[in-house]
Amino acid sequence: MDDFSCYKVGRQLMPEIDTLLKKRFRILQAIQVAGPLGRRTLADFLQATEREVRNETTLLHEQQLIEIGQKGMICTQLGYEVLEQLKPLYYELSGLSQKEQQLAEKFGIKKVIIIPGSFRNEASRILLGKEASKLLTSLVEEGSKIAVTGGSSVAAITPYLQPVDSLPTVKFIAARGGLGEEMSLQANILVSQFAQACQASYKTLFMPEFLSEQAYVAMKAEPSVQEIIRLYEQVDIVLHGIGTAEEMAKKRGSSDADKALLKEKGAVGEAFGYYFDADGQIVHQIRTICIQPEHVKQSRYVLAIAGGEEKVKAIGAYFKNAAKQTIFITDEEAANGML
């Protein structure tokens, strides 16, 4: 499983290297993701004193793992390699590997990936983006159809998608219509950005949020809508976030009556347009066009992304009744909350 045997033997003579490795790894990683930045900025970024950061960074500099310029410190190529090679070990030492496995078993899903820190922190979101992008890239095949929902977590991937391999042949599909205000996090916007980044094609679905019963039926019959519904049936990969019921309702600008209704029904979370209760059962559905749970369940891969302390309950509920083939990317904060 691991080939850190010599490290583990060495640790018996030098137990202090564990904490040392974790500390320096964190700092080097922070420099890597947070780009060129100065000593003091880094210090409160990591919530450490200036001194501590300074000591470690001078050492990292002597080791040629970072370069110190006038813009600040940046990670060298060697630093990248060291980070890459030490990542599994860091995960092992931080217990993240173990937590990943525990969560995967608990939820009965394929795999869990934990990003150190919290998605509230920018550094973690950058790591998330890189990790998710890497994963997505490894999953796609020639002509894959990828359904994408909105949300800040999913949006974090954008800067790191690159046109490699078969990515240019895939198609990104908005998993549902827009959500109201925050345009930049809408599924429609994201798919277009994704597609642009990968030089791939995409399909948007612009629709009002709240349709009357009649309008809903009418829309469903529209040829363009029919077309996207057919696409949903052929989706290979679903990329979605998970939200809390309150947050979602607020984002949608739901009325107080609707909020009360949701609360009454016990809704705690939301994913691709469906509200579910603490048991993961769907209790409410937005009356709009969106991908159906059965489409999700029959897709080859499901990539769920969600983190942060506030989403612990929603995530836990969602995975009581989620697609088994799901790969779940979360942050350390949420992972701790769920264990």
Next chain:
Amino acid sequence: MDDFSCYKVGRQLMPEIDTLLKKRFRILQAIQVAGPLGRRTLADFLQATEREVRNETTLLHEQQLIEIGQKGMICTQLGYEVLEQLKPLYYELSGLSQKEQQLAEKFGIKKVIIIPGSFRNEASRILLGKEASKLLTSLVEEGSKIAVTGGSSVAAITPYLQPVDSLPTVKFIAARGGLGEEMSLQANILVSQFAQACQASYKTLFMPEFLSEQAYVAMKAEPSVQEIIRLYEQVDIVLHGIGTAEEMAKKRGSSDADKALLKEKGAVGEAFGYYFDADGQIVHQIRTICIQPEHVKQSRYVLAIAGGEEKVKAIGAYFKNAAKQTIFITDEEAANGML
């Protein structure tokens, strides 16, 4: 070649672990070989302050690598295992592996094994004994005939020979007669002790040191001597030390005239009864029965053992004209002197 890759990557982030590992390894090893011993004794054994030893030993104790009793500190089973597993790494870090290879190339022999420290130090002699014993055990086969000379370095093996495998079937043969005073280091005594330790058989050769020409010829004709000379021709393994010319002459109680003669001939070293000059050429031979250089050269393995600063010249000279199949065990001190 080595599988310390994860260690070496880790070292890039934590360069201090090198010295740390070496320091702790040395201390743990000292405890291992020097048996139960106290803090202060260990301190001047390692030429370190009491404090330093104390700090490290408390840590080793916490790590359960040593046990602290009223007789002093001893190495635990876990400690043994850690030492065993870390030994190649320690050799690598200390540059001993590299020096071993350099010396082997320089001398044109099969292999060099360097024992840390100096043979003047008891701890090193204990390590020497263990190492040489292990090596010898690995070399012998069913019915091997092993020629043994005297000397303190060779004698260091005695306590660590154990009756394993095919050792009981081997025969230890005194490579020559006695040397005078120091009985316990004579070849004759050693072979009997070796044989006893291994439950093997042995053959001694008791003869006066300085024979007249007539007596020498007469002795050679003796059946018992003829028998041992035939044995010399069948020897599989030669185990011998290397001495300086001065030391040997003194041990033998040579006359001043003889010493002057040796000096005139340029003798710098001695091995199994032969004096050789700085070029490794034999310049003088003791007139006694002993194994011949041609017997040595045709034996399967030659195990040479010698160390200490004072022997550097003698060793260097000896290996200018030594058997290619020699495996040479020396100490760090001599190794440094020769490079």
Next chain:
DNA sequence: AAAATATGGGACGGTTTTTGTCCCTTCGTG
């Protein structure tokens, strides 16, 4: 039996190192 030696644990100043926190000059950037 008694003296001598060696053990681990405790204690305690003096010293070195570490730490937190300034200021300063120098740059890019707006």
Next chain:
DNA sequence: CACGAAGGGACAAAAACCGTCCCATATTTT
């Protein structure tokens, strides 16, 4: 040109470390 953030320098307070001794006890030697 001005502002903010960069790295480097400096320094007092604090902490950690270090060398060293003492002590009660156990073991070894005499």
